Amino acid sequence: MNEPLFDYIANYIELTEEEKELLSLKLHHRKYLKGQYVVQQGDICKHESFVLSGALKTFHLDNQGQEHVVAFAIENWWTADLGSLISQSPADYNVQCLENTELIQIAYNDLQELYKALPKLERFFRIIIEKAFVSSQKRIASNLSLTAKERYLNFKKHYPQIEQRVPQYLIASYIGITKEFLSTVRNQLASE
Amino acid sequence: MNEPLFDYIANYIELTEEEKELLSLKLHHRKYLKGQYVVQQGDICKHESFVLSGALKTFHLDNQGQEHVVAFAIENWWTADLGSLISQSPADYNVQCLENTELIQIAYNDLQELYKALPKLERFFRIIIEKAFVSSQKRIASNLSLTAKERYLNFKKHYPQIEQRVPQYLIASYIGITKEFLSTVRNQLASE
């Protein structure tokens, strides 16, 4: 039942059967219902989570109580408040399920042990975090240089699967505009 | 002369003298004058660069020919177009020196070999990229939730050294506003 994760890992490194078993010992499956929180702002993030099924949002609650979506996660994505996880300090973000969701989780301490027992995992996580960082930089550049309309089109192009699964007001938050304005933008696009 | 880099690495992993020598074989020192490009948009980024002295900006040129600063780098920081480097594809960004600059560079191929010869380096780069990713996410969140004035104060707080070294219009670009508006914001702040 860890196959989806092993398949995913196989894109980056090769694991022997023994290594897979070793890793499996530290993997925990957990089911969440729509609306449940995997991480709560202020708590310490204890796991790295791989999504088997479902969808989640990572968001920040600002001083005015407004929600800002910084990430989505669906099947075969990782999610966590990485800042909280790596420094074991209080989380800046909430991670909440948008659908019923099934995760494979690795606890912080177990991950540290796994790095020692299976140094290959350092390579695996290095590579996927490099990719995440690159996407993150691209998002910053696009937030700086594109208009709301362009950012929306960009989002649709890059994450068509997500666009169909999450409510529009969360997409608005993700691309950095209000839900009302996204509605206006969509109207403009429709009449072109 | 590689000491600053070894000191930096020592914050994350321990290297023996032999390992340092092995690494040193792949390190290249290079000096650039103010204004020179280390990476040019469209070229393939060939090195990871560690800054010994000087300062650099990483920026993207958009369709309208406008510059958008996505990163700065000063002493003890790394710089590159990581997206281009890891996929050896054309760079989205330019990396240009803001001052006369001295770098230690590791070529892409050498880095791949080093990962094999010194697996510890996987750990090292995993850790520093994790941190870079976390900063990047924070910047996205702050771009989404803060006003121009708040972002400017935030920048000053987090990067006081940079604020004093780079022209104001580049800071404006970094925080996502025009140079004129930053000037206005600074005026408002001064009269408070």
Next chain:
DNA sequence: CGTCTATTTGAATGTACTCAAAAGCGGTGG
């Protein structure tokens, strides 16, 4: 000094936001 670059100022404009209300839509229960 004179030139080049960087910063400031101001007026007109625009993109996106706020607030309020209406409309749409999906599910649930009577």
Next chain:
DNA sequence: CCACCGCTTTTGAGTACATTCAAATAGACG
């Protein structure tokens, strides 16, 4: 099957934050 409820999306008026463009001023450097 329809009525109602909660949640999401739309619409519109008024506003604000930030931009554009143009010109003036200030700084840095030879």
